[in-house]
Amino acid sequence: MDTFTINTEGVNVAEIMKQIQERVLEKKKAGIYTDEEIREVSELKKQLSPQKEGAYGELALHLRRLHHNWDVAASSALITSHRKVLGPVIVALKKVGFRVFRFIGHPLVIRQTEFNAASVRFASVLMEELSRLIQENKDLKERQEKLLREMEERKRMEARR
Amino acid sequence: MKVAFVVQRYGSEVQGGSESLCRWVVERMTKYFQVEVLTTCAIDYLTWRDHYRPGPGEVNGIPVRRFSTRPPRKMRQFNAFTRKRIANQKPSLPDQIEWMRLQGPLCFDLIGYLKEFRRAYDLFVFFTYSYFTTYLGLQMVPDRSLLVPTAHDEPHIYFDIFKPIFHLPRGIIYNTEEEKQLVHRIFANSHVPNEVVGSGISEAEEPKAGPSGELPVRSPYILYVGRIDIMKGCGELVDYFVRYLKETGRDLRLVLVGKKFMQLPEHPQILHLGVVGEGDKRRLMENAEVGINPSEYESLSLSLLESWSAGIPVLVNGCSEVLVGHCLRSNGGLYYTNYGEFSLCLEVLLSRPELRKKMGEDGRRYVQTNYAWDVVEEKYLKLITASSKR
Numbered sequence: 384m385d386t387f388t389i390n391t392e393g394v395n396v397a398e399i400m401k402q403i404q405e406r407v408l409e410k411k412k413a414g415i416y417t418d419e420e421i422r423e424v425s426e427l428k429k430q431l432s433p434q435k436e437g438a439y440g441e442l443a444l445h446l447r448r449l450h451h452n453w454d455v456a457a458s459s460a461l462i463t464s465h466r467k468v469l470g471p472v473i474v475a476l477k478k479v480g481f482r483v484f485r486f487i488g489h490p491l492v493i494r495q496t497e498f499n500a501a502s503v504r505f506a507s508v509l510m511e512e513l514s515r516l517i518q519e520n521k522d523l524k525e526r527q528e529k530l531l532r533e534m535e536e537r538k539r540m541e542a543r544r
Numbered sequence: 545m546k547v548a549f550v551v552q553r554y555g556s557e558v559q560g561g562s563e564s565l566c567r568w569v570v571e572r573m574t575k576y577f578q579v580e581v582l583t584t585c586a587i588d589y590l591t592w593r594d595h596y597r598p599g600p601g602e603v604n605g606i607p608v609r610r611f612s613t614r615p616p617r618k619m620r621q622f623n624a625f626t627r628k629r630i631a632n633q634k635p636s637l638p639d640q641i642e643w644m645r646l647q648g649p650l651c652f653d654l655i656g657y658l659k660e661f662r663r664a665y666d667l668f669v670f671f672t673y674s675y676f677t678t679y680l681g682l683q684m685v686p687d688r689s690l691l692v693p694t695a696h697d698e699p700h701i702y703f704d705i706f707k708p709i710f711h712l713p714r715g716i717i718y719n720t721e722e723e724k725q726l727v728h729r730i731f732a733n734s735h736v737p738n739e740v741v742g743s744g745i746s747e748a749e750e751p752k753a754g755p756s757g758e759l760p761v762r763s764p765y766i767l768y769v770g771r772i773d774i775m776k777g778c779g780e781l782v783d784y785f786v787r788y789l790k791e792t793g794r795d796l797r798l799v800l801v802g803k804k805f806m807q808l809p810e811h812p813q814i815l816h817l818g819v820v821g822e823g824d825k826r827r828l829m830e831n832a833e834v835g836i837n838p839s840e841y842e843s844l845s846l847s848l849l850e851s852w853s854a855g856i857p858v859l860v861n862g863c864s865e866v867l868v869g870h871c872l873r874s875n876g877g878l879y880y881t882n883y884g885e886f887s888l889c890l891e892v893l894l895s896r897p898e899l900r901k902k903m904g905e906d907g908r909r910y911v912q913t914n915y916a917w918d919v920v921e922e923k924y925l926k927l928i929t930a931s932s933k934r
Contacts, residue, residue, distance in 0.1 A: 394875045394902050403892065407884035528793050 592649035686712035744917030765797035767832035777838030829854035852907030876907025
C-alpha cells in the first residue's frame with residue numbers, strides 16, 4: 384500500500400481509482416500469483432476452506448446424533464397398530480413377542496450397547512483431537528502469514544534504500 | 545392548491561425506498577399545499593394483499609384515500625411468466641402488457657377514481673414508474689401530472705409500454721443525474737421539463753444509551769445497512785469479505801443491519817444485527833470504518849447518503865452508475881468491479897485513517913449541499929408550483 388500516492392489534502396477519487404485499477408491490471412498481467420504468493424502457497428499448510436468448515440460442522444452433527452442414539456438397551460419401543468378392530472389383539476401379540484425377544488436377545492443387546500458406547504467415546508476423542516489440530520493449523524498459518532508480511536515489508540524498505 | 549400524491553403503498557410501517565421518499569415529501573409539502581395521498585390498501589409489495597381498510601383515513605395527520613387491490617398478485621405465476629417470456633429475450637408488446645398486469649397492483653378502483661375526480665385536484669404526483677398505479681393512472685390525467693420515476697437500469701425499463709409514461713407528464717423529478725441520463729438515453733425525452741432533486745436525509749433520533757453506552761459490536765468493522773438479499777449484492781459482499789479476511793488476516797468485522805432474505809455463513813467476523821432503531825443505526829454508522837453498498841441496482845441509495853451524513857467514507861459496487869457518480873462527485877468513497885479492486889480499495893481505506901476522515905468530511909459536505917431537506921423541499925415546491933400554472 385506504500386506505493387500508492389494518495390493526497391489526503393484534496394482527495395481525488397478518480398485518481399485513486401485509476402491507481403487501484405492499474406495495480407489490479409498489473410497483477411493480472413503478471414499472472415494470477417506474484418512470486419511472494421507462489422512461495423506462500425507452496426509453504427503453507429492447507430487451511431480449512433469454508434466448504435471444509437462445513438464438513439467439520441457436519442461431523443459435529445453426526446457425533447451429536449450418535450450421543451443421542453447409542454444406548455439401545457435403554458430404548459423403549461412404542462407398540463401400536465392402525466387397525467380398528469384387530470388392533471388391540473395385534474398390539475397384545477406384539478408386546479408378548481417383544482418380551483420374548485428381550486429375554487432371548489438380552490445378552491446380544493447388551494453387547495451391542497457396549498460396542499455403541501465404545502464407538503461413541505472413540506468418535507468423541509477423535510473430534511477433540513481434530514478440533515485441536517484445526518486450531519493449531521490456524522495459529523501456525525496466522526504466524527506464517529505474519530512472518531511473510533514482515534519479510535515483504537523489510538524487502539520493500541531495502542529496495543527503497 | 546390541491547395536490548394528490550399517487551403511490552403503490554403508503555404508511556409509517558411501509559418499508560421501501562420510493563414509498564419512504566413519497567411519505568417524506570408529502571409530509572413536507574403539506575406546509576404549502578392541500579395534499580392527499582391516493583394509494584392501495586397493501587403493505588406487502590409481493591402480493592399486494594389488502595392490509596389497511598379501503599376508504600378515507602389519515603397517516604400522521606395526512607389525508608390518505610385507500611383503494612382495494614383485486615386480485616392480489618400470485619408471485620409464482622409472476623415469476624414463471626417472467627422466466628419464460630421476459631428474461632433473456634426481447635418480449636413482445638402483448639407479453640409486456642401481460643407483465644404489467646401481473647406486476648400490479650391491480651387497483652382499478654383507484655384508476656376509476658382518478659378518471660372521475662381528476663378535476664378536483666390541481667396536480668397529481670406519481671411515484672415509481674413501473675407499477676400499475678402509475679402506469680395506468682398517469683395516462684388518465686397526463687395534463688396535470690408530475691412523475692417521480694425512481695428508475696434504474698433494470699430489464700423492464702426497456703419495455704416499449706413505458707414510452708408514454710416518460711413523455712406525457714408535465715414534468716419529471718429524478719433522484720440523480722445518472723437516473724436522468726439513463727431515462728433520456730432510453731426514451732429520448734429530454735424535452736420534458738425535469739429537475740434532479742433526490743431526497744433529504746431524515747433526522748436521526750437521539751441515540752438510546754445502553755447500560756454502558758457500548759456498541760453491540762467490537763471495532764473495527766465495516767457496515768452494511770439495508771435489505772440483506774442476494775439481489776442487493778450481499779452474497780458477493782460476503783464472499784469477497786471472507787476471502788479478504790483469509791488473505792490479510794485482518795481483525796475486522798462485517799456488520800449487516802436490516803432484514804435478512806438470504807442465508808449468511810456462520811463466521812465469527814460476520815455479524816447480523818437485524819433491524820435497529822434510527823438512533824442505534826446512526827451510532828453504528830459513526831463508529832464504522834467504512835460504509836458499504838454492494839448493490840448494482842440503485843436509484844439514489846439513502847444508506848450511502850446516511851453514511852456520509854455520519855462522516856464515514858463508503859465502498860460501493862462499481863457496476864452501479866448511480867453509486868459511482870455519487871463517489872466521483874463527492875470524493876467521499878471508492879468503488880469496485882471485481883475482487884482485486886474490492887480488496888485493494890478496502891486496504892487503502894483501512895490503512896489510512898487520515899484519508900478516511902477526509903473522505904468522510906467530503907461526503908458530509910456533499911450531502912449537506914445537495915441533499916439537505918430544505919434544498920429538496922425548495923426544488924419540489926418550485927416544480928409543483930410551476931407545473932400547475934402551465
